[in-house]
Amino acid sequence: MAKKKKRASFQANAPLLSQLDVISLLDSMTLGVLFMDPARRVIAINRFLEALTGYNREEVVGVHGENVIRSNLLSKGDPVGKALESDETMTLEGDIINQSRKKNPIRFTIAPLKLTTGKKAGVMILLEDISLLKDLDNKIHGFSGQERIIGNSRKMHEIFELLPITARTDASVLITGETGTGKDLVAEAIHKASKRSRYPFIKINCGALPESLLESELFGHVRGAFTGADRDKPGMFRLAHGGTLFLTEIGDLSLPLQVKILTVLDDKEFFPVGGSKKVSVDVRIITATNRDLGELVKLGEFREDLYYRLNVLRLHLPPLREREDDFRLLLDHFFLEFKANLHKKLKGFSADCLKILSFYSYPGNVRELRNIVEYAVNVCPNGTIRPEHLPKTLLTMPQASTPSALDREVTSKAGNEKSMSGNPAKMTSSAILSPGGWGQVEKNIILKALTTTRGNRSRAAELLGWSRSKLWRKIKHHALE
Amino acid sequence: MKILITIHKDEVAPRFDQTSEILITETEGEKITGEPRIILLPGTSGEDICGLAIKENISLVICGGIEDTHYQYLKWKKIKVVDGVIGPYQQALNSAVTNHLKPGVILPGAGISGEQSR
Numbered sequence: 279m280a281k282k283k284k285r286a287s288f289q290a291n292a293p294l295l296s297q298l299d300v301i302s303l304l305d306s307m308t309l310g311v312l313f314m315d316p317a318r319r320v321i322a323i324n325r326f327l328e329a330l331t332g333y334n335r336e337e338v339v340g341v342h343g344e345n346v347i348r349s350n351l352l353s354k355g356d357p358v359g360k361a362l363e364s365d366e367t368m369t370l371e372g373d374i375i376n377q378s379r380k381k382n383p384i385r386f387t388i389a390p391l392k393l394t395t396g397k398k399a400g401v402m403i404l405l406e407d408i409s410l411l412k413d414l415d416n417k418i419h420g421f422s423g424q425e426r427i428i429g430n431s432r433k434m435h436e437i438f439e440l441l442p443i444t445a446r447t448d449a450s451v452l453i454t455g456e457t458g459t460g461k462d463l464v465a466e467a468i469h470k471a472s473k474r475s476r477y478p479f480i481k482i483n484c485g486a487l488p489e490s491l492l493e494s495e496l497f498g499h500v501r502g503a504f505t506g507a508d509r510d511k512p513g514m515f516r517l518a519h520g521g522t523l524f525l526t527e528i529g530d531l532s533l534p535l536q537v538k539i540l541t542v543l544d545d546k547e548f549f550p551v552g553g554s555k556k557v558s559v560d561v562r563i564i565t566a567t568n569r570d571l572g573e574l575v576k577l578g579e580f581r582e583d584l585y586y587r588l589n590v591l592r593l594h595l596p597p598l599r600e601r602e603d604d605f606r607l608l609l610d611h612f613f614l615e616f617k618a619n620l621h622k623k624l625k626g627f628s629a630d631c632l633k634i635l636s637f638y639s640y641p642g643n644v645r646e647l648r649n650i651v652e653y654a655v656n657v658c659p660n661g662t663i664r665p666e667h668l669p670k671t672l673l674t675m676p677q678a679s680t681p682s683a684l685d686r687e688v689t690s691k692a693g694n695e696k697s698m699s700g701n702p703a704k705m706t707s708s709a710i711l712s713p714g715g716w717g718q719v720e721k722n723i724i725l726k727a728l729t730t731t732r733g734n735r736s737r738a739a740e741l742l743g744w745s746r747s748k749l750w751r752k753i754k755h756h757a758l759e
Numbered sequence: 760m761k762i763l764i765t766i767h768k769d770e771v772a773p774r775f776d777q778t779s780e781i782l783i784t785e786t787e788g789e790k791i792t793g794e795p796r797i798i799l800l801p802g803t804s805g806e807d808i809c810g811l812a813i814k815e816n817i818s819l820v821i822c823g824g825i826e827d828t829h830y831q832y833l834k835w836k837k838i839k840v841v842d843g844v845i846g847p848y849q850q851a852l853n854s855a856v857t858n859h860l861k862p863g864v865i866l867p868g869a870g871i872s873g874e875q876s877r
Contacts, residue, residue: 341869344773348824352777375774375824377843377863619806649835671829684858 308476310405313391314343314350316398329478329517330384330405332377336509347405348375351386361388361401365718371408374426378481383408401488410475423593427463427548428611431603432743433596437464444591445471449541452588453566454529455595458645461566462526469522474562478523480514493535503552513550515559521759522562528588529580539563563588598643602720605636608644612651620655627654628664628714638672721756724749728758760786762855765822766797766831770866770869771844771851776805778859781849783815786856805829812838821851828839845869 295755303320304311314320320338323346328335337344343358350372351357357368367389372665373381387404429437444451445468454462462481469479487495494503498513513612514523525531531539536715542548547558566586574580589746598605606727617624627635631654640646658667665673731737739749762785764771765778772778784795800807805825809832812820817838825842833840844851846866853858 309830341845341865342770342773345770345823345869347774350774350777375776375826377824379825379827379830379842400809645831649832652832737798 286724310347310403311341311493312347312403312405313400314358315400318343318401319356320346321400325512325517326478327405327513329460329480329521330374330376330382330407334509334511336511340561341520343403347403349384349386357386358390358401358403358573361390365390365392374405374595383411407551410470418577425458427467428608429595429604430607432654433600434604436595437595440591441591442471444468445593447582448562449669451564451573451591451593453564453593453595454571455566456502456597456641456643457568458640458643459595460644461568461595461596464565464595465524465526465564465692469524469562469690472562474520474521478518478635479522479524480518481524481526482514483508483526485527485537489532489574492531493538496535496555496651497538497548498553499551499552500553510611511550515548515561516557517659518561519559520561522564524564524566526566527568528565529567529571529574530687531580533579533581536581537582540587543584543587590632598640609635609646609651612648614656616655618654622655622658623660624655624658624663628662628663631668632667634668634672653678720752720756724752724756724758761816761821761850762786762821763817763854765808765813765820766848769847769849771821771823771846773823773845775808775822775842778808779803779821780859781808781811782852783817784852787808789856791800791852791856796852809833809836812836819855821848821855 301324304324305326308326309324309326310330311322311324312320312327313322319340320343323331323333323338325335327333327347329442329616331348333346344352351370354370354372357370360366361368369387371383371385371387373383374631375381385406385408387406389404390711391399391402393399427434429435441464451465455461465481466479469475469687482492482495483629486493490504494507494511494513496514498511498516499507501507501510513666525539538548542559542561543563546560547556549556571580571585571589575582575585598608613624613626614615616622635647635650643749650672653669654663654667658664724738727738727741728735731741735749735753736746739746744752761783762783764782765775766780766782767773767778770808772780774805779800781798781800782795783798785792796800798811800811806829809829812833813836819839819841820833821844823842823844825840830841830842841862844860844866845864845865846869850866850868854864854866860861
């Protein structure tokens with residue numbers, strides 16, 4: 279009886295259900311939703327899926343759904359086809375690749391769509407981002423997402439200690455460091471460890487787009503705002519609502535856009551390009567640059583007020599040459615990674631090869647080291663990687679002689695050196711970095727320490743922050759005896 | 760210029776690492792020279808396609824979604840990549856030859872070819 283009553287009241291509400299604004303309802307969900315017709319073309323996607331894929335709903339209507347989500351469902355026996363043929367709903371795990379070329383693990387729920395008449399109307403796919411669950415799973419099994427940032431040096435330990443503190447607050451973060459030092463990884467690690475991790479993490483390169491296009495990318499535009507704006511575009515700020523917006527190469531941002539970013543940071547609302555209605559957003563901003571923003575402020579190329587607003591929490595990632603303890607760790611890590619990926623039975627690097635690698639200056643930092651290892655593992659057919667398996671450019675390039683390497687700021691060891699000589703904390707690297715790469719730099723530092731302590735190895739080790747045995751090994755290595 | 764396109768039926772394959780067919784063709788100026796080759800790749804990975812692109816001396820790769828690792832690797836090997844392309848591969852090729860193909864483009868013919876049978 280009660281059941282009958284319930285059903286009756288449900289039927290009475292049926293007209294109300296049919297009038298619901300379904301898309302708005304779906305937009306409030308933290309799941310990606312894709313509706314496809316029987317020909318697998320997109321009927322609609324919700325806001326979360328826009329953020330997951332990087333596509334705007336208007337531009338993808340009518341496009342094959344698979345081209346929008348770019349999943350690996352095809353290799354799983356075509357579950358979409360099965361859902362279209364049967365009445366079955368299925369759930370399975372896989373991944374998608376978004377417009378930023380990032381692969382995200384996803385739990386897919388695929389359900390057939392039916393009209394009230396019983397006629398098949400297509401398929402609905404729900405996409406749940408399970409990156410967090412995967413990270414947790416990896417943590418339980420001894421590998422956390424944060425371990426993707428590899429390092430054992432003192433400077434990296436300082437970064438690791440700051441990461442959880444940075445993740446706990448909503449304050450703006452400025453990540454600085456040379457190219458290839460891992461700024462993107464750190465930004466993502468902060469987002470994943472924060473309370474915003476269930477919401478999107480959206481990255482945009484401020485240096486990659488012209489000003490007008492970047493403004494539209496960031497803040498969106500309304501239809502008719504400019505020639506070619508034939509539909510509304512939400513913009514990255516809106517897509518990142520609830521989550522984190524990562525603005526990389528912030529030093530390349532034009533002054534007018536800096537003003538607009540400053541306004542959003544202060545008011546948490548903005549006008550889309552050509553729009554007259556303000557849009558409110560709740561977004562955490564993380565920025566990164568390899569340029570000296572302080573210097574840009576002095577030159578009048580970067581607004582001082584924005585600089586202070588972004589520089590609330592600052593993380594400076596050291597270049598590889600300042601992470602002397604990490605070189606071997608990273609080398610071995612990349613070697614094992616590529617060896618496993620390429621199913622190669624390689625033994626390791628020959629002594630000659632290691633010598634070349636350790637004397638190279640790595641202007642491209644960790645990214646360059648990774649690329650070199652990948653090349654070597656690809657090229658070496660079997661056995662041990664020898665110098666001829668390294669990129670030719672590495673063998674012919676005068677070591678650490680590139681202007682960029684010589685222009686850089688001091689290394690951590692240079693800091694030690696300065697405390698020894700009593701100089702101020704900043705000096706040009708030309709005094710420290712000499713042709714010969716890190717190996718030569720290290721040799722110079724040891725010599726300087728030994729000169730300062732008049733040959734007293736215990737005191738020299740103390741000055742360098744090393745143990746006596748480490749100093750002894752290094753002296754042997756550099757043939758300084 | 761030698762061009763490699765990852766394809767699925769008549770369209771650019773949605774994903775680089777999941778593609779099972781590639782088309783390789785050569786161009787001279789704005790003309791396609793010779794007969795394009797279609798190669799079937801059963802159970803191939805993204806790494807294999809990268810290796811093939813290097814082996815074949817490819818100058819331009821046209822594909823759908825591609826992981827950053829593969830993209831950066833190809834770029835490092837001085838191979839130009841136009842990714843995120845949606846639509847018929849023939850249209851993509853024609854646009855590439857006239858230097859009009861842009862990353863992330865949704866070509867006019869995308870989605871009109873009916874059901875994408877798998």
